[in-house]
Amino acid sequence: MVQIFEETLDQGFFAPQRFEGEIADCEVAGSIPSDMDGVFIRVGGEFYYPPKFPNDAPLHSDGYISKFRFKDGRVSYQGKFVRTPRYQSNLAAGRNQFGLYRNPFTDDDAVKGVNGTVSNTAPMVHAGRLFTLKEDALPIEIDPVTLDTIGFHDFDGGWKSETFTAHPKWDPLTGDMYAFGYEATGLASDDVFFYRVDKHGNVAHEIRIKVPYVSVIHDFALTQEHVIIPFACYYTDMEQLRAGKIHWQWDRTLPSMIGIMRRDGDGSDLRWFRGPERCFMHVFNAQSVGNTVTLLAPFYNGNFFPFFPNIDGSPWDPSRAQGFVRKYTFDLGSRDDSWTEETLFDTPIVDLGKIDHRFMTLPQRIAFTTFADQTKPFDRERAGDTGRAPVNSYARFDLAEGKMTSFFAGDTHSLQEVSFVPRRGSSEEGDGYLIGTASDLAEMRTELVIVDAQGLEEIGRVYLPFRSSTQVHGYWWDAEELGLAEKEAQA
Template sequence: MAITRRHCIKSLGLMALGSTSSLSLLARQTIEYPWQALLGVSLCGEYDYLAEVEGDIPDRLAGTLYRNGPGLFERGGYRKQHILDGDGMIQAIDLMDGKARYRNHFVRTPKYLREQAAGRFLFPTWTTLAPGLWENIPGSPPLSQAGITTYLMDGVLTAHDEVNQPFALDPLSLKDLGEHRISPTTAPTNLKAHAKRSGATGNWTFIGWNHGPAPSAEVIVRSPKGQVIDHRKVSMPRDCYIHDFFATDQFTIICLHAIEFSPLPMLAGLYSFTDCLKWNPALGNQVVVIPRDPAMPVRHFRAPARFMWHSFNAWEKGSELIADFIAYDSPDHFIGKDPQMRAIMQGRLTQTFNSGIAYRYIINMQQLTLSEEPITDGNLEFPIIHPELGGLRSQFGYATFGSPGNFFHSGVTRINLSTGVQDQYDFGQQVHVGEAIFVPEGMAENRGFLLSMALNGQTGKSFLAILDAAHVSAGPMALIHLRHHSPLSFHGTWSGKGYAEPFNIS
């Protein structure tokens, strides 16, 4: 059963956002609500149409951009508490012959299907408890929402969460194909959404996390054909929440932030998972380096307290490991007192005090030392590199940027990771711009296209911007205008194969 517009209006149109105001008021962009709040409003219905194109889509840019993120935040008068939480929605924009086709599809996970049939939320998720007390015991999210990342692997499109296994879809039709197991053996409960693909071998590396009195991480390495090459379980020095990691062909690097996780209130059904996280900079970071060779010891390094959502890349340079990432002195946009990601779901835009800065770890595996140095300043997030350089030396990266104190960014930048020099374009204060997918032309790291989904705060509708990666500051080559807004979209991937059939829709 799909979410129809009529169903959505009936169930959501009169639901309160915060204490007294409705989503219908939010949709009319009243002064009371910041326009960024639309990023946390569900997209009602599933669409398939030719989008309006402003400018010219380059003829050599043909294929499909896939995006994944939370697309459903409300059911039965109950609303998610955090913009990071919601049922997964795949968006596909097919580019061919100067035209653009837009489609979206809610991933039919078991959670989605059961709650759709019931007309209400039944299960706790990362940031939001279920409506009833008993449904929240033992508290840990039991089912995947499949709403964070998406990859093309094993001939399918996969949709990942941070719990259980990903789900597969047909990359052409977006038809649901069910759970897609990363490892046939026992896998960790919390399989992380991010994966790393080696530019040298094509192998995929995944990690999982096992919470508890004896926390551990699991490293799973798969060949391009889907065969499990390695599956290791490694004890961790403390329990933690992690989202992303680093990988080279010889090492997996996991950064344990200075976060304390106290699970007892969650297990009792009183707090959500994220409510049990506390930033404690006195802990510092611990960087755990796991060799691919099991005969080599696991190494632990101390580092300054930083919170990392996402990494650029890591590679080996003689006896050194180079790891580039974006991190915050404190994740006050995510957890703590009135974080911005929670406030925006109530129609408020709060201030944060820590920006995302690009850093580099230099880990010397002979001298057993770790040093940290800044790459460039600014308020950055959603770092990416050339998709064929995972685990190999990379000179350029791409990211979003915004004003200090705001997690919702307005621009796209190319960063020289060796010098810190940036080439950037700002869409303006009334635009939110999301992760820019780099579509390379050959192996050059700064030749190709950047594709970024954005929300226009003046119109309340979203668009896809196409930029020349070699001349980011020149601005968009083309804009593809959607007929509606798009909720916050986290991550995406590109398929250069193109759509299999000519567009025959209007």
């Protein structure tokens, strides 16, 4: 991930392209499993027009949604920009009128009052509808066949937060979605609203809480009983925003915080745990057993994002931006507000991790992510020297056996986030496929790799004839979850 966020988003493989593309029948090497009937949908972004400020966050790039449609052993591809209000008004003007990441005080006067979300973080499917997400705004609904933008969605007015996380969770036993919005009542507000949205898309339960300080709550965890709310050190307030600063500053003197409360309560049982400096971005999964809550998460040691400056003026320290598979344990029966942290594997990993989502909230032993395997070759002559180890491999962690196995994508390749696809008819945890895009830095094209999720052998590879827009998050959905067969027939 560092390689994406440092200097390469505006050059080389990730240079902006502005184009929207479609391939009816992609070129394939190997084979496409015939039981894969569904979509791999990716959301990421690129700056359609260059940022107004050179120190802006790459996270501020314009949202782009792309879709690999698998059916009958063939794959089609489609990619489109999300028509956010920002995209539309910038396109009309022919330039970027929006300032620093989530700081409207730095926007041009011409776009004052225009929602500046870029909706570039993750896709979501719920109740048969497709959305793009960014944690500073509501979901934007997208037509799953054409990828055309439909517009902001507030669940028929039931969703009261002005914002919606990019990482909702699902209870696989009920199909209900749990999600939240932070800065829920406006810029730098300390309100967080949690919701349960039933499987039909109706808001069924709300919890309103306050946070001790306003920080990135990028992800959270759900158990059968609790919600777990991690944030740490990133900080904002109206004063620094009015002063024209980027939305987040890193303040390592602030405690790392993890809040835990009942998922069906009213928030009055919320308990805050505190710990030393960490950077909390993504989680794998969590469970509640009696008074014990455990959280599996690939957390970083310190500030991961070089473009969110350290508030003490110290330079960004890449050695702190390392993530590991970690287990956090909380004792709700104790008055102690600390947690225990175990690092389960000593291999540094990328924090974009996945589990077999059918085991979300439930006992689970398999986790997947990407990492830089430095024992593998890298053809610097053909791929170009990026000055660091490429993210060239998938890792499969078996927590029960304490065993890590891996898949190597190629000696000119850099992998984006991995996704898990369950094998049809099998309910065994982790039985299925791993898929994700690889950037072939030599051929300057994007490939989709399909790997057996148990043996980690390659099954097939889909070649795009171009560099696809970068991905933040991607997920697989079976065709039925989107009613795709009917919607495609109507289109």
